[in-house]
Amino acid sequence: MPTDSANNDHDPDDSLRLPILKTYKLYIDGKFPRTESGRYYVPEVDGDALGNICQASRKDVKNAVVAARKAQSGWANRTAYNRGQILYRIGEMLEGRREQFTAELLRQGLPATQATHEVNQSIDRLIYYAGWCDKYQQVFSCVNPVASSHFNFSLLEPTGVVFVVASQTSPLLGLVAMLAPVIAGGNTCILLAAESKPLSAMTFAEVLQTSDVPDGVVNLLTGNPAELGQHFASHKDINAIAYDGADNEYLKTIQENAISNLKRVQNYQFDWTSDTCGNPYLIKDFCEVKTTWHPIEKISASGSGY
Amino acid sequence: MVLSMIDLTTLEGMDTAGKVRQLCYKARHLHDAVPGLPTVAAVCVYPNFVELAKSEVKDTGIKVASVATAFPSGNSSLPIKLEDVRMAVDDGADEIDMVISRGRFHRGDLQYVFDEISAVKEACRHARLKVILETGELGTFDKVRKASDIAIAAGADFIKTSTGKIKPAATMPVTLVMLEAIRDHYVKTGQMVGMKPAGGISSAKLALHYLVMVKETLGVAWLSNHWFRFGASSLANDVLMQIVKQETGIYQSSDYFSID
Numbered sequence: 329m330p331t332d333s334a335n336n337d338h339d340p341d342d343s344l345r346l347p348i349l350k351t352y353k354l355y356i357d358g359k360f361p362r363t364e365s366g367r368y369y370v371p372e373v374d375g376d377a378l379g380n381i382c383q384a385s386r387k388d389v390k391n392a393v394v395a396a397r398k399a400q401s402g403w404a405n406r407t408a409y410n411r412g413q414i415l416y417r418i419g420e421m422l423e424g425r426r427e428q429f430t431a432e433l434l435r436q437g438l439p440a441t442q443a444t445h446e447v448n449q450s451i452d453r454l455i456y457y458a459g460w461c462d463k464y465q466q467v468f469s470c471v472n473p474v475a476s477s478h479f480n481f482s483l484l485e486p487t488g489v490v491f492v493v494a495s496q497t498s499p500l501l502g503l504v505a506m507l508a509p510v511i512a513g514g515n516t517c518i519l520l521a522a523e524s525k526p527l528s529a530m531t532f533a534e535v536l537q538t539s540d541v542p543d544g545v546v547n548l549l550t551g552n553p554a555e556l557g558q559h560f561a562s563h564k565d566i567n568a569i570a571y572d573g574a575d576n577e578y579l580k581t582i583q584e585n586a587i588s589n590l591k592r593v594q595n596y597q598f599d600w601t602s603d604t605c606g607n608p609y610l611i612k613d614f615c616e617v618k619t620t621w622h623p624i625e626k627i628s629a630s631g632s633g634y
Numbered sequence: 635m636v637l638s639m640i641d642l643t644t645l646e647g648m649d650t651a652g653k654v655r656q657l658c659y660k661a662r663h664l665h666d667a668v669p670g671l672p673t674v675a676a677v678c679v680y681p682n683f684v685e686l687a688k689s690e691v692k693d694t695g696i697k698v699a700s701v702a703t704a705f706p707s708g709n710s711s712l713p714i715k716l717e718d719v720r721m722a723v724d725d726g727a728d729e730i731d732m733v734i735s736r737g738r739f740h741r742g743d744l745q746y747v748f749d750e751i752s753a754v755k756e757a758c759r760h761a762r763l764k765v766i767l768e769t770g771e772l773g774t775f776d777k778v779r780k781a782s783d784i785a786i787a788a789g790a791d792f793i794k795t796s797t798g799k800i801k802p803a804a805t806m807p808v809t810l811v812m813l814e815a816i817r818d819h820y821v822k823t824g825q826m827v828g829m830k831p832a833g834g835i836s837s838a839k840l841a842l843h844y845l846v847m848v849k850e851t852l853g854v855a856w857l858s859n860h861w862f863r864f865g866a867s868s869l870a871n872d873v874l875m876q877i878v879k880q881e882t883g884i885y886q887s888s889d890y891f892s893i894d
Contacts, residue, residue, distance in 0.1 A: 390885050393885070397887075559885075562884045562885075563884065563885045563887075564884060564885060564886050564887035564890060565887035565889070588884065589887065589889075589890075
């Protein structure tokens with residue numbers, strides 16, 4: 329009911345308004361569930377609480393793997409061109425929200441120059457890998473000379489479901505720089521965001537959800553890497569692990585637990601802001617080489633096959 | 635328990651002898667990496683594969699169930715349906731899964747449906763008869779209940795929800811209606827009738843839900859494969875994965891379990 333006392337011409341004083349704090353949830357299978365464990369943690373920057381952040385459990389990892397597995401063949405069977413379009417689309421959507429991401433990075437304690445740089449480079453990195461989607465196959469595949477009448481060729485196939493422990497220091501670029509090459513190669517992935525700086529990752533999930541990325545292709549978790557390490561590393565439905573960090577003990581735990589199904593384990597200790605850290609070899613790191621022997625006649629005049 | 639209640643099923647137009655052999659092998663060796671697993675209750679095949687399936691599961695205690703009576707539509711004449719049943723029984727089927735004539739049922743020709751089931755029951759001789767209501771085509775719970783009552787009165791040893799060819803197949807509400815029909819019959823006459831939900835039950839968790847419902851509605855007497863079955867093809871692997879996960883503490887991948 330409108331009352332006479334309401335004065336609609338006058339904006340209430342901003343300082344009287346209580347800000348609405350955002351709840352950051354997980355991103356699994358294209359949806360934003362809370363952690364099934366009901367656990368939360370509150371990272372702080374200089375005494376300023378960033379928010380209630382979901383502390384993902386082993387079961388959340390499991391749910392994310394189920395989603396990633398379900399999405400994998402569909403994603404791998406998209407045309408390379410279409411995967412490129414979608415990666416480009418992520419870049420476009422991120423471009424439109426630059427200011428929000430920059431502000432969020434500042435809140436998480438990054439210096440202003442680095443914050444701007446992170447956002448710009450993240451967008452550029454997405455565009456860069458969008459371009460590689462329909463090119464890496466030509467660069468890394470080959471026709472092999474063999475001593476029989478076979479057309480023998482090798483090409484790359486996605487490894488499958490990849491678990492990424494993203495950079496703890498570069499909350500947006502570190503995430504994007506790993507995510508882009510992994511999905512460019514037709515894999516689906518689960519990313520564990522920086523524990524102390526998780527905001528950018530979960531806002532990035534909103535970008536992903538509005539960028540034509542099929543549900544389950546990228547799943548984002550927040551939580552404690554030490555707690556989850558053994559669980560994702562031993563999970564049999566994960567095919568590869570990327571660990572961005574320099575903790576050798578942690579890497580050892582991952583490697584030991586990864587043995588049961590011979591996961592590919594990659595360790596990166598890059599400064600992602602360097603231009604050389606965007607390169608197609610990162611796509612290749614999450615691909616398997618498949619070689620095919622195709623019987624042929626000897627058809628050329630010189631007597632060779634192909 | 636769930637594993638021993640499964641009717642491992644292959645009912646495809648493209649079934650071959652090889653496929654049936656493979657299914658029977660799976661029935662005998664669910665997952666050899668885990669010792670001491672039970673076998674499934676039965677394999678469920680088309681009538682022309684009964685003889686083969688019977689020889690493949692010889693001396694294992696695994697039963698051979700065969701669909702019959704112009705499965706899955708049930709649209710044929712009674713003599714042909716009976717011949718279908720006799721052929722399967724002669725070839726050694728231990729159990730017959732028949733379908734009711736849903737068209738007749740919807741027309742209100744309930745007597746025909748009753749007589750047909752009785753006739754098939756007679757043709758089954760020693761084989762146990764499962765009556766498929768195809769609840770997905772019956773429309774309402776009232777009709778499911780009526781069809782259940784007819785089937786039970788006509789001598790069904792089991793009532794079964796679905797062929798697996800129609801969606802929705804087995805659902806929990808529909809299964810509950812059928813379980814209640816069984817319960818009421820038991821209360822009235824003291825005779826037990828079996829239940830087989832089929833189609834769409836593919837996870838261990840869901841199977842557990844069903845078992846709880848059976849126990850709550852009918853009691854522990856029904857918790858054996860003599861009175862309760864799951865008609866399923868992919869349920870077994872999910873249960874196996876849960877068992878291995880329980881033993882090793884590690885989440886499993888379907889990559890390491892046989893496909894059929």
